Amino acid sequence: xxxxxxxxxxxxxxxxxxxxxxxxxxxxxxxxxxxxxxxxxxxxxxxxxxxxxxxxxxxxxxxxxxxxxxxxxxxxxxxxxxxxxxxxxxxxxxxxxxxxxxxxxxxxxxxxxxxxxxxxxxxxxxxxxxxxxxxxxxxxxxxxxxxxxxxxxxxxxxxxxxxxxxxxxxxxxxxxxxxxxxxxxxxxxxxxxxxxxxxxxxxxxxxxxxxxxxxxxxxxxxxxxxxxxxxxxxxxxxxxxxxxxxxxxxxxxxxxxxxxxxxxxxxxxxxxxxxxxxxxxxxxxxxxxxxxxxxxxxxxxxxxxxxxxxxxxxxxxxxxxxxxxx
Ligand code: MTE
Numbered sequence: 001x002x003x004x005x006x007x008x009x010x011x012x013x014x015x016x017x018x019x020x021x022x023x024x025x026x027x028x029x030x031x032x033x034x035x036x037x038x039x040x041x042x043x044x045x046x047x048x049x050x051x052x053x054x055x056x057x058x059x060x061x062x063x064x065x066x067x068x069x070x071x072x073x074x075x076x077x078x079x080x081x082x083x084x085x086x087x088x089x090x091x092x093x094x095x096x097x098x099x100x101x102x103x104x105x106x107x108x109x110x111x112x113x114x115x116x117x118x119x120x121x122x123x124x125x126x127x128x129x130x131x132x133x134x135x136x137x138x139x140x141x142x143x144x145x146x147x148x149x150x151x152x153x154x155x156x157x158x159x160x161x162x163x164x165x166x167x168x169x170x171x172x173x174x175x176x177x178x179x180x181x182x183x184x185x186x187x188x189x190x191x192x193x194x195x196x197x198x199x200x201x202x203x204x205x206x207x208x209x210x211x212x213x214x215x216x217x218x219x220x221x222x223x224x225x226x227x228x229x230x231x232x233x234x235x236x237x238x239x240x241x242x243x244x245x246x247x248x249x250x251x252x253x254x255x256x257x258x259x260x261x262x263x264x265x266x267x268x269x270x271x272x273x274x275x276x277x278x279x280x281x282x283x284x285x286x287x288x289x290x291x292x293x294x295x296x297x298x299x300x301x302x303x304x305x306x307x308x309x310x311x312x313x314x315x316x317x318x319x320x321x322x323x324x325x326x
Contacts (some may be wrong), residue, residue, distance in 0.1 A: 001081070001140050001235070001255070001263075013228070030220040036104040045121040059246040063312040066133045069287045070142035073213045079286065079295070080220045081099035082239055083187055084173065089294075091097070091182070098179045099219040099240060110246035113161035120224055125161070129210060135298065137269045137307045139233035142284040142295035148228055149211030154202040162198070162246045169201040170251035171227060188254050195225050195251040195265070196229065199316055205230055205309060207244075208241075211231075231309035233267045264326050268317070269307035273326040 082092035222239025255263035284298035
């Protein structure tokens with residue numbers, strides 16, 4: 001990946017419009033708080049693993065409802081990283097229709113008692129969706145605030161009855177080089193792969209997104225289902241998932257394989273640990289008012305440890321020095 005400070009990746013101003021997002025935010029938060037409560041309760045039944053505090057305390061949103069200004073939908077759906085569709089920020093939107101999402105199925109395999117090939121309908125049917133507003137911090141040092149629609153990954157994984165030998169979960173994106181222009185270049189070793197430790201995967205904040213901004217998730221953002229792990233750099237949030245495998249050992253992951261010294265397996269957002277080629281102390285926030293500018297010109301803000309989710313997830317990393325760990 002490239003540092004946006006050194007590369008233009010410009011979006012055309014004509015592609016970005018202001019949508020009164022800030023004004024609508026309060027209504028959105030109100031509506032989704034009611035839904036969020038149920039989802040948090042559902043997330044907390046995931047077997048015996050470290051869980052966030054499930055009480056919605058006064059003023060506390062437990063990480064499910066960031067109150068930062070939302071990124072304009074037009075920005076979040078036109079300034080993307082989805083290398084299967086090309087490496088320019090505008091390529092994923094430009095080539096979005098090359099990704100064919102119907103029919104779609106997901107292979108579930110590895111250390112579980114209910115492996116199989118599940119249709120998208122099988123996967124999604126039991127899961128009511130809710131809205132969650134999460135910060136998304138890319139390792140390239142830009143960030144967005146996105147209202148996702150989806151459900152906790154834990155609720156999906158439990159259905160496949162993972163065995164006690166399942167210590168990690170691995171994910172794969174669709175492989176379709178005939179259609180996906182980016183897969184004809186060797187920029188990564190396809191298919192795109194990611195993985196989480198089991199306790200990270202079962203954390204209630206970890207979600208499967210099927211929508212954003214109250215609409216079906218667009219292809220460029222990872223239709224029909226993608227992972228969202230808000231305390232980790234964005235490359236962990238793998239798009240267009242076709243395979244989920246329960247593994248005993250840490251699975252190989254795409255960016256880590258391509259440059260292990262630059263992209264860690266854990267990849268927890270940490271302002272104190274620089275990428276070898278740039279600092280991670282600050283980020284360019286693409287917010288609602290960021291009309292027609294690339295991340296180069298977005299306002300710089302301080303990056304937060306674990307992307308602001310330390311209260312919820314720091315306990316997952318007990319014994320690790322969070323100041324040094326990435
Ligand atoms: N998933 C796949 N399959 N391919 C990718 O290139 N890019 C990652 C992640 N998921 C990527 C991917 C990176 S680097 C980021 S920052 C986020 O997707 C960007 O998500 P967005 O385009 O929805 O903002």
